[in-house]
Amino acid sequence: MATDVRTLPLARPAPRGILWSLFLTLPILIWSLLMMVFRPGASAEPLSRISGVITALFMTALFFMMMRTHNTYRWRRIFFVSLGILFPIGFIHNLYVMRGSMGIPIEEMIAGRTPFCFMPIPLLILPAALTRTLVFPGSIAGGIAAMVGIWLALTLVMGKGWCSYACFFGGIEEGVAAIPARARIRKLDSRWRYLPWAVLLAMVLLSLALFEPAYCMWLCPFKAVSEYVAARSTIGLIQNVIFVLLFAGLVIALPFLTKKRTQCAWFCPFGAFQSIFNKISIFEVKIDKDHCKPCLLCQNACPNLSLSKESVARGETLLSCMKCGACVDVCPRQAIVWHIKGTQIAWKPERARLMFLYSAWALAVMFGGTIIAQGIATILHVFV
Amino acid sequence: MAALVVFGEALALGLASGPACIAACGPVLVPTLLTGRAGFRANTGYLSAFLAARLLGYLLFAVVAWELGLLASLLPTPRLLMMGAVYVLLAVVLLCYSFAAHRMCAQPCAESKLVQITDNKTRGLAAAAALGLLTGLNLCPPFVVAGIRAAQTGSLAAAMLFFAAFFIGTSIWFIPFLSLGCIVRNQAVLTVARMAMALIALYYLSMGIAMLLGKKAYGY
Structure with a gap:
């Protein structure tokens, strides 16, 4: 039973001083400028320069607020929602410029020019291992190697933090979930948490059987806001209807009704795959059982349903924790802390938070920041 | 001597086609094995029933292939209809199995953390046999190659021998599936396997x- 926050002692730390917060933000400012403005090979076009500067300042300002307020989730969410909105803007605009449509024709697929996102990564492993074949109509040099490299680097550091700091799809539903003041649907069956694993298992096996990335062909809701197979047959039309329905249901309607990231929590096979890497990431979120009531405010706040009564009692999050910081920020007793594996739970949690945020934010600037800059450049290009 | 050559050729074809065979059978076999009991012996029993029924499917196909002379003479439309019927039946069996696994679990799972599917052994084996037979009739590319080659043999017995040898060659690749017996069967594993089974059934x-x-699936 959830307890009212007002009955619990509030022990939120006072805001950091402005100068000290600025000092802590300085490395991110330098990194952002290096990545967004002074990067070798960056476009010299004025609009690209302007979008780079805006992005660098935006990312730095958010990090500053994280430092000043001790709050992670709220400021990360602004970045993440911006990423979720600006990715389709830049990507779709690019598709229209390149080929005049969001539908990818079969000729492009045969030529290996399909853009590669991270979603099919788990689907490629078994066919590659068994038959040395890449079951994706893209080219290794033309994007697959780069995406896999970025994913690997970010994953080794953040584990499933990828889903909170790098995924360019999750921001859409996180934004939708933030709109209503209260959840209309509160009672959620915990068994749905297993569905992403089932989708992962089914899609890995079907991808091996069909020699195609089955999830991309049939179930990816984000095809509705990126590229999809051009519908030149009844089956193609059905595939596109599935994409739109899943997007409308899992990314728009359910997040609005539940205030949760339902697509991530109940469907995304990549998220399930990513959960495994939480085992090797050194950063995690822990619950100090000595301080925990438990009021279960954290369970209500978690956007990914990664906390249960049992896991709180055990002093840990579930494997699916995305390290978004919502539970840490909401805990009135500061019993939930950022933690580095191998150290004691109560050992300098703010230092653990800083270490995680520096690495996560640096990578977010490098990967997500570039996408945000592209989106801003597109808007400037269209409207200015 | 000729029989030996046919046997050797079929065995080699089966061994070479193994990855394609496990790829084709994996979506059916993995979730169903995961909903069964844990342990090497239980999985061996299930896999044996599956493979025996698959052999039956192969031999049935050998008869048809030889009778038709050449599999290639089977026109695309009836072939598509046969595949469609096999897929629908496969989906129905998988869906039934998914729900049956739920019922089997209902009593023992209620209080215990571990899933103990101790009853309805025969129902599990019957489902394994049905799935084995249907996947045996699945027209995957190596299977079609074997069918064409078997149809070119001199007699029905030779065609059946060819398919039996092909079956032995492919079956060796199924041995790693026994390792799924080592996975602990708890509520999470059972639920995931059942959900995956239902998803795969919906696809089929x-x-x-x-x-x-x-x-056509991809008639662009």
Whole structure:
């Protein structure tokens, strides 16, 4: 039973001083400028320069607020929602410029020019291992190697933090979930948490059987806001209807009704795959059982349903924790802390938070920041 | 001597086609094995029933292939209809199995953390046999190659021998599936396997219906 926050002692730390917060933000400012403005090979076009500067300042300002307020989730969410909105803007605009449509024709697929996102990564492993074949109509040099490299680097550091700091799809539903003041649907069956694993298992096996990335062909809701197979047959039309329905249901309607990231929590096979890497990431979120009531405010706040009564009692999050910081920020007793594996739970949690945020934010600037800059450049290009 | 050559050729073809065979059978076999009991012996029993029924499917196909002379003479439309029917049946069996696994679990799972499916052993083996037979009739590319080669043999017995040897060659690749017996069967594993089974069934069902309606899957 959830307890009212007002009955619990509030022990939120006072805001950091402005100068000290600025000092802590300085490395991110330098990194952002290096990545967004002074990067070798960056476009010299004025609009690209302007979008780079805006992005660098935006990312730095958010990090500053994280430092000043001790709050992670709220400021990360602004970045993440911006990423979720600006990715389709830049990507779709690019598709229209390149080929005049969001539908990818079969000729492009045969030529290996399909853009590669991270979603099919788990689907490629078994066919590659068994038959040395890449079951994706893209080219290794033309994007697959780069995406896999970025994913690997970010994953080794953040584990499933990828889903909170790098995924360019999750921001859409996180934004939708933030709109209503209260959840209309509160009672959620915990068994749905297993569905992403089932989708992962089914899609890995079907991808091996069909020699195609089955999830991309049939179930990816984000095809509705990126590229999809051009519908030149009844089956193609059905595939596109599935994409739109899943997007409308899992990314728009359910997040609005539940205030949760339902697509991530109940469907995304990549998220399930990513959960495994939480085992090797050194950063995690822990619950100090000595301080925990438990009021279960954290369970209500978690956007990914990664906390249960049992896991709180055990002093840990579930494997699916995305390290978004919502539970840490909401805990009135500061019993939930950022933690580095191998150290004691109560050992300098703010230092653990800083270490995680520096690495996560640096990578977010490098990967997500570039996408945000592209989106801003597109808007400037269209409207200015 | 000729029989030995045919046997050797079929065995080699089966061994070479193994990855394609496990790829084709994996979506059916993995979730169903995961909903069964844990342990090497239980999985061996299930896999044996599956493979025996698959052999039966192969031999049935050998008879048909030899009778038709050449599998290639089977026109695309009836072939599509046959595939469609097999897919729909496969989907129905998988869906039934998914729900049956739930019922089997209902009593023992209620209080215990571990899933103990101790009853309805025969029902599990019957499902394994049905799935083995249906996947045996699945027209995957190596299977079609074997069918064409078997049809070129001199007699029905030779065709059946060819398929039996092909079966032995492919079956060796199924041995790693026994390792799934080592995975602890708890509520999470059982639920994931059942959900995956239902998803795979839905895929086969939709593809089967599309084939029966004469639609190509990727007719761009």
